[in-house]
Amino acid sequence: MRIVTARRISQAFFFTLFFWFCIVSTIGDKIWQLRGWPVDLFLWLDPLAAIGTALTTHTLYRPLLWALATIVLTIIFGRFFCGWLCPFGAIHQFVGYLANRKKTTAQKISLNKYRKAQVIKYFILIVLLFMAAFPSIAATLQTGLLDPIPLVSRSFNLLLLPIFDRSVNFVSVSARFYEGAWLIMAVFLTAVLLNLVIPRFYCRFVCPLGALFGVISRFAVWRIGRKKGDCTDCRLCEKSCEGGCEPRGKIRISECVLCFNCLDDCRGDLVSYQTTASNAGEITNPDVSRRGFVISLASGVLAVPAIRLSNKMGANWDHEVIRPPGSLAEPEFLKRCIKCGQCMRVCPTNVIQPGGLDGGLENLWTPILNNRIGSSGCQLNCTACGQVCPTAAIRPITLDEKLGRGSFADAGPIKIGAAFFDRNRCLPWAMDKPCIVCEENCPVSPKAIYTQESFNTVRDGVLTVRKAADNFIEVEVEQALIPGKFATGDYYCALARPSTGGLAPDNRVKIAANTESSIELSASRNIFEEDIPAPGARIEIQVRLQKPYVDIEKCIGCGVCEHECPVSGKKAIRISAVGETRSADRKLLLEPG
């Protein structure tokens, strides 16, 4: 078997594995659902995530220890990850292959020549790492923007899968939605289509992970090189060179992605994978000039305070950014989130959404809850997001911690925000329409929404009695009443206020039904023992409203109320991130006691 065959099989294998992990990331215990599938494996293997979080948090979170294996193997063997494992790279290689199939050998050789612009990816790496290495609270992890594993993970989970599953409904029972997917598509398509220009465009020019591997593979024990012998300079080795590393001459070790095409294509069998240096010479270091290095470093160092000038970490914090339960406080969160989209993928109610550009660079593609999308706000008995977060930006909390039970009873439940009524839109508050959908759906016990009864006179509700007997009152109407309008059980009939003002509190009876000009009272109570209204007396039709209030101490910000509120568009009850337990400085109330 040829080594390139093994490499192709490996690429297919890992791509399939990656694709499978994307498919199964739905909660459930069937074989095609989450179960125990290690869906974060590619993200854990990604050393850029490990090194990035190590720089920002000065810790190496346990699952990221996998990245050490990748690093060690890269140190020994070279950029095997790029050529054999990376699913994004496999896509690029395949698209590049399709695009250039019909081209001549000379054209292909020309496409694969080394270009100085290949140094750009190192600058990108330097900028990202220095942003991460920024001291203390200001460090921010932005590797996720261009790191290929989170990028391809976002693209599949938040873009391709929802599109293709819409009609099949295999992965998810209902269509999934993701805000800002257009941007994810733009980035993904651009990267993929650029392969039509130059093969493996992203890998050669942009990929910071590839750059990282390029740096690490300097001391590779085994590397591609020329054996002793006479080279005819046919350049066939560069016909399918994936890394653009010039194997015919001084091979650039840091660009070689171990595709082994050169080894396979060389007519003279002069190319081998060997422990001795290439006979034609080699360049181990990336082509980063001192000037380029300094400029990138300065950019990275300048970028962080520039981003933070918005004061978003201070008083100007964005109250609409509601993070999933278990998230760390914002500065700590931004040190760990690699924007992989796993939490958004796994959330059973589809409420976690990728942040858009409007929130600034740091918020881009980080998880933000949007209670209008999805099936129900943050489900009470669910801790899935924290379980799949590869870097613990969302901690893997237990249900006890989330609900404030058991050993967490003293700490109380985790709050991700608080609900606020918009009394200008809420039906009982603004429109005299009974509604307690929010209170009914509030999942905590005791409920965080409570109501207070109030009676309002309906529009044109003061009527003159024509005749009253038993439970029927005929009224004089200028405009006919709508039959049945007051029959819902929410309407009451009261004796109109005497001129002295004030209405006796019990002086009302529920209306059972009405016609165009008469009202039938409910038989369950009869105020008219004393006071059957005489003709000419005035009665009031009142609507019984249960006006809802939020009990701010009990509200956990789950957003079910916002989701269920029937006032469509801009909901009449909305969650704001105030009072979230993860941030000590965003409290609404003083600590009790």
Added chain:
Amino acid sequence: MNEQNNIELPRRQFLSRSAKAGISIAAAGVISHALYDPEGPTPGVSAEDLVTLPDFSIPPEEGRTISIVIGSDRTKAVGRAIELLGGLGRFVKKGQTIAIKPNVAFASPPMLGATANPGLVAEVVRLCYAAGAKQVLVTDNPINDPASCFMLSGIAKAATAAGAKVILPKDSLFKYTTLAGGKLIRNWPVYFGPFSKADRLIGISPIKHHHRSGASMTMKNWYGLLGGRRNVFHQDINTIIAELAMMVKPTLVILDGAEVMMTNGPTGGSVSDLKRKNTLIASTDMVAADSFGCSLLDLKPYDLPYLAKAHQAGVGTTDYESLKPKRATIS
């Protein structure tokens, strides 16, 4: 000859590269191990923001660790006790800032013995200035309202009259700390501000019976450095006292046994709770001081489990006799 070079060159290169690869791998392994975090992040304080209280202790001198003075006048007794340990000049150097942490826990009149004696505090302040201190700070984080505690206990007035600066606790003076090897003091707010500015730390506490811990003496005095909802630690009172003694390393502690609160501590409430014992102890070893002090409460060291814990943690020794205490009687 050329051939030989040709063969050796690649081999040398290979070995050199392998060595460098090996070193890189080792470096990667060491860094991973150093940073390794098996449990993941905890909510709340990030490690960067944790502080550690400075170590205020001075090198020990044999035979000058603990002194016990019998006498009815506290002011004279404390001077003598410090003299026996080498004089305040051993503890306080010219130009230094001294922090004094007396027991100001309750808004209780001085005669009830629930707080440090104001006259004693004033005398220690005076001695510090006499030894050349640039500034003396007097502070505590009381259980009751700070302003009224400092006022009603008489300590604010006495300390200020002696020239000290009285500092009342406020939020900005608290920082988070984790005690290395501690079980309870983890990510806990500690009263830090005044102590971060000081060069030396002196603790002054009366000897009291304590309902929960058995006794309140020099080690329990540091409870005043805890912030947050610290009464939660009462559930494991002996561990927290031991951890306080590990966390705080004072220069000198003064244990006032002139009038000992024998029962109903720590608040007392009746003069009848007090018994005159006319003893004052100065010590650089808190465990030894407390071990001797408990005898004045008619207790044995084994009655106070926190003593054994602190002894085991290496904070000091319960066998105070082995330190050859200096004794004196004054009229």
Added chain:
Amino acid sequence: MASGPGRNRRLESAVSILLLVVLFFIALAVLIKQADVDMTRFGLGAAAQPDSQNTPDLAVLTPDGFKEFSSPLVYTAGNLYEKINGKAPLYLDAGFLKLSTQRFVSRTDENLWMEIYLYDMAGLKNAFSVYSVQKRADVETLSTMQFAYETTNGLYFVHGRYYIELLGSAESPDLLEAMKNVADSITAGLNVDGEAQIPELDLFPTHNLVSGSFKLSLKDTFGFADLTDTFTCRYELNGQSVTAFISTRSDPKNAQKIAVSYSDFLVENDAKPKSTADEILKKVAAKVLDFYDTTEIVFFLGPFVGGVHEAEDQKIAEEVAVMLINRLTDLTKTPKQ
């Protein structure tokens, strides 16, 4: 696809196949990992599960005129507090195994519904214990069952190893009637093997005994950790209410030990021993103590520890204690049947 003398095909082939074998093992490892299914870490599924086996079928208990209002739910020790919150330790400390609940609603009035709580306490004594310590004051005990009482909106009783509560949504005689039907169905239909009687109740003389006042405290009786499995009841003499207690120990030596350590415990907590003129108390060396102006009496007899707790009047306390001693003396003399 060039092939020349320089290319070691064999080696290349071997390495390629080796790498494919590595891929195979990776796939295997992933497959093994996926079988490690612990759905509770996602939260969902950790709540109560509908349980079909090993649970009494509550649906058959639906009374006439009612229908099922919710699905039957089962709670185990792990999630009991999800249902009864702070009360959970009371049951967990008493041998709790399982709680089955369901709601039934009236077909004619949707505001009238009841919920049945069926606690499997693993034994009659445990069930009796949780029943007795929660028994409300001033309730009507039901004559139809051994341990049962009703309130204006609920029915509480013991059936073998089960402690059952039927709680109604309103104070309605119709609802109570329906609940009594449910209770009857349970006692008729739910099989309980094991003890049907609590013999310890017979240890107490019946003269002046307040009926229905028995309680069983499984541990920490009167604040003393070692006084376990203690039955208490009340006597009324001369208008005063006196609490008596008896605990059956494993052997007379243990009884003595517990009696002595309990009276020591009282003394440690500032009880003062008093003398007594009563001959019988003196004969069994009973301890009479004044505890903050109430009288405590502790004695041991054979394998029993008994006495009187917090009595207002020493004379009456002694009278009750003597009653107990006489009864126990008779019982220990009589050969076991």
